[in-house]
Amino acid sequence: KAGVTQTPRYLIKTRGQQVTLSCSPISGHRSVSWYQQTPGQGLQFLFEYFSETQRNKGNFPGRFSGRQFSNSRSEMNVSTLELGDSALYLCASSPRTGGHDNEQFFGPGTRLTVL
Amino acid sequence: KQEVTQIPAALSVPEGENLVLNCSFTDSAIYNLQWFRQDPGKGLTSLLLIQSSQREQTSGRLNASLDKSSGRSTLYIAASQPGDSATYLCAGSSGYSTLTFGKGTMLLVSP
Numbered sequence: 001k002a003g004v005t006q007t008p009r010y011l012i013k014t015r016g017q018q019v020t021l022s023c024s025p026i027s028g029h030r031s032v033s034w035y036q037q038t039p040g041q042g043l044q045f046l047f048e049y050f051s052e053t054q055r056n057k058g059n060f061p062g063r064f065s066g067r068q069f070s071n072s073r074s075e076m077n078v079s080t081l082e083l084g085d086s087a088l089y090l091c092a093s094s095p096r097t098g099g100h101d102n103e104q105f106f107g108p109g110t111r112l113t114v115l
Numbered sequence: 116k117q118e119v120t121q122i123p124a125a126l127s128v129p130e131g132e133n134l135v136l137n138c139s140f141t142d143s144a145i146y147n148l149q150w151f152r153q154d155p156g157k158g159l160t161s162l163l164l165i166q167s168s169q170r171e172q173t174s175g176r177l178n179a180s181l182d183k184s185s186g187r188s189t190l191y192i193a194a195s196q197p198g199d200s201a202t203y204l205c206a207g208s209s210g211y212s213t214l215t216f217g218k219g220t221m222l223l224v225s226p
Contacts, residue, residue, distance in 0.1 A: 035216075042216055043206075088156075104149060105161060106158045
């Protein structure tokens with residue numbers, strides 16, 4: 001079974017631009033979560049989608065948004081990029097069978113550099 | 116708000132040693148705790164998941180324990196190898212798929 005895939009793997013943008021990152025979960029997984037990883041703040045939760053609905057949201061500005069499609073694939077968008085948005089963006093999927101004991105499986109991440 | 120702390124931040128050991136990585140969390144109402152491994156510039160690899168009703172989980176040379184009452188989890192690595200060198204992260208689940216991560220322990224195992 002293929003793992004979580006993320007595209008693109010690397011991205012360079014300039015301040016003020018916007019960017020869209022894509023995540024394909026493990027086949028059969030219905031929950032997709034996004035995390036931002038920076039050297040200073042570590043890993044921080046952005047948001048989680050389940051059945052095309054945002055279920056949870058972290059403490060990030062409205063410039064960060066996402067969506068999930070009917071095939072469970074997810075995209076996240078960052079508008080008006082700032083230098084501080086440079087980070088590794090990780091996507092995770094889980095079966096989300098209804099309980100709270102769902103193991104999270106992470107993709108390789110997208111490295112975003114904002115110049 | 117859940118906070119997760121990992122001690123030590125970095126650890127260097129010779130090959131063959133047994134070692135323990137520590138993780139503490141402030142909210143005992145976690146649903147589960149997951150240990151991950153991250154190699155430089157890579158994504159996270161899930162090592163062990165301990166559900167709130169469990170006390171420990173084992174996989175090969177790895178053993179993780181969970182004590183909700185004291186807010187602690189430990190990851191025990193037996194007979195360490197150079198290939199174990201990586202950053203180890205623990206994360207508590209506050210509900211469904213929301214994980215709160217510690218800052219990690221960077222492990223270096225020298226031959």
